[in-house]
Amino acid sequence: MRYALALLLVSTLWAAAPPMPRFRWQNFTTADGLPDNKVFSVAVDGERVWAGTDNGLALYEGGKWKVFRPQDGLAHRAVLYVAVDRKTHDVWIATMGGLSRYSAGRFDTYTQLNSGLSNDVVYGVAVQDDEVWTATAAGASRLNTRTGQWTLYNERNTPMYEIWTYAVSPGKEKVYFAVWGGGVLEYDVKNDRWKDYNDPDGETEIVLFKDQGLIHEITTSVSYVEKDKIVWVATYFGASRYDGRNWRNFLDQDSGLPSNFLNQVKAVDGNRAWFSTDKGLAYFDGRNWSVYRPSLETGRPEMLIRDQAGRVTRLDVPSAPAHHYVYGVDFQGDDIWVATAKGLSHGVAAKAE
């Protein structure tokens, strides 16, 4: 009887809240074959899922995990980011000890000693056509895989007054960098021009001029949607969306973000994006928000929905991502994979009712 009442309550709440993506969460930890529970990055390549962890790179294929470590050729055990070349299906791996390429069983490693890579601490990597872009602790690098030429970007040839680049999101025409403490950098590929975007109020702890520029200088992630010409930005103090003219900022007090501390933003398109925060995974569909996490108080799975009017509905759900501290996501059709501090989660999309 009690179960039936609970179900009725949930159903009623579902009916009241706007329809948001729902998932059945399957969580993977070291018990399932992951090399480490601290998963910094996840990248989907068709049926294959790559996970970058604190202790190696893992590949999920055919229901099994395969682990790669430095003895297999990986540059370093701590894998911070993973990117798939959509044309060749080679995998580029950003680590604390250099950049690796995994291609059909072979690792090739690029370091600051054996190649033109700017620094061995590689936070982000992305592939655009024949070019591999990296964000490192000493600026950004671009490798042309056809010619082997490296081009470095730092304080000497860009407006990058901090060189601690954290993430990169390239398009054919423009490339965006998240510079930790230095805002966002935009590179116009065709015209070889740079533009920087910074917090207009210059305050590191408060927001004086909301929606008048980037929310904060300490940026951790960018996601550029070239078809819509929209760039999304994640910072440790909120999120931003820029359409080339107007900024829109998101804070936990006036949006559905569960926290202003963001590790990643990943866009679906110009209006929709996923936010990886220290207090859960959030989704914004352009009007409404949803949050997926184990409850911060009880640890029980929960889902929060915030509608356009700011009404929040809290739902008890059967499952949640492995942890509320989320590093990043990637998409597999309607499914989502989530890298967390306590495991990797596969959100299997629920069928629409």
Place this chain on the structure above:
Amino acid sequence: MRRALTFAAVTAAVAAFAWLLAGAGAQRYLSPIELVLSPDDAHLYVVCEGSDELAVVDVKSGKVLRRVPVGHTPKGLALSPDAKFVYVANSWSDTVTEIDAQTLSVVRTLDAGFEPTSVLADRAGKTLYAANRIGGNISVIDLASGVEPKRLAAGRGASYLVGSPDGRFIYGTHIYPNPGPHRTPPQSEITVIDAGRQVVTDRWRMHNVAGVFHAAISADGRLGIASQLRPKNLIPLAHVAHGFVIGNSLTLFGEDVGESVQVPIDEVERYFSLPFGVAIAPDKRAAYVSTSGSDSITVLDLDKLLGMLRRAGARERARLANDLSASVNFVAARIPVGSNPKGIALSSDGARLFVANRLDDTVSVIDTGARKVARTISLGGPAGLTPERRGERLFHSARFSFQGQFGCASCHLEGTLDGLAWDLEPDGFGIDIVDNRLIEDVANTGPFKWNGANPDLETECGPRTEKYFFRSQSYSPEQLADLVSFLKSIPRRPNRFRRADGEPTAAQERGKAFYERTRRTDGTPIPEASQCPVCHSGPDYTNRQLTDVGTGKPTDRSPLFDVPQLTNIFLSAPYLHDGSAQSLEEIWTVFNPADRHGVSNDLTKDELNDLIEYLKTL
């Protein structure tokens, strides 16, 4: 893209100019290197790398029907699946020529990567693959549009492509080993491409293998054979008498053999050097390998070979690669052919084997039943032999070394290098390890040898070769003169990083300034002896002196090394006298801690990158 097009245009112009010169009287040797038969066996298409042409031969009459000019130094060719087009890989032009097989006219020229040496069309005839030797990658060219949407990572020295009979897979071999830690056994790979998805799906490791040339797949798709070299470069060359220099061998792979296995084609007291072309009979009862340094075709009895492998346990199979007594069990014949046999092709019934004799300008036609040369087709090269041509034959021949084990070309593969560091001298294990250097355009770069002990090429290639390398007869004075003439004639290949308009890129220009600088970034003067152009001076970027730049190792007898030329330095990794630097970067990031090999430690990372961008243009 524009740069690539400009480069292609210039090299095509150079080739055309050379062709005109040839037509004006300076006839060039043809140097046929690859051939394929039309499906009806009526025509033979022969790529002639020396004359930059495709020779089309009427098989019945043995007459050359047409010579189609192509790009510079063509090295590979393939037919489209419907045999309507011939594709020729122009290695120095970085292009592929598409030729209408009916009209024998050039349809178009397609851009490829750095030094395409082999091409293959997929089963649907929609996609063309080109193996780029310098690029270490494989171009995927869309034949409808003529553009190259993607380039796949291969191994170092991507050289040859062959398809599975069902069209599902393409296999790529490599003339150089993959980069690896210093003084470790060489490793090569067969790159496996899924032709449906156009992606690399596997890389089959080839342990202790460096140069890999052709591969062939049996008609039933169950057996693959690749020709290869197994260099013993980690032990002193003193072991020539024991046969421990280079193993001329094959890798067999596929369902017929299970785990891939390496087998020698050498014998206990007789060697068959530089295996190159491979063909498997339609009935899979025999396979043929051109042993290009021994001027012969090796015939394998596949029934016996596969039977032996089936009976062998895992340990026996592992030992086979070094067991010179094994080949007696499966080598059926050695058929003498012309000079430096390279590409081979079987008629559709397997009754005739066609062999491109590169240094004879001929094609041998072997009756495979009788295992004899039935006739020899002349491709119409120059009648006489110049000293350079005689020298080229000597360079590629293994007949001067003890029991015919190896020749100059066994390490200087196709006149280049092998990507290996060798323990050459009989001075004990691990003493004076030397990296194999590029030998293009070396006429004015003496002295020779890393320690500069040989003042000229006559010394380098004369008694020293007899004593330390061949351990057998050496060249007569006339032969030595011919060999040196050839060595001095090896041209420098086009530089891939120099723009056709002669203008440097911004990075190259900045790098040149670092190369030529006389002051550190803090303004203090750089001692003259530490300025790059002082030692790396002149047209070849060497002052031809011995210098101690702090790169000597405890195992070197002297820290003084010959200043190497820097021309085309981009393609000759590894670097330094012993090959310990895996990349140009490592020369300075790892092996120059005290600024003795030029002053580099004040440079930022991007400044060092600029310097390297400049060096790649030399």
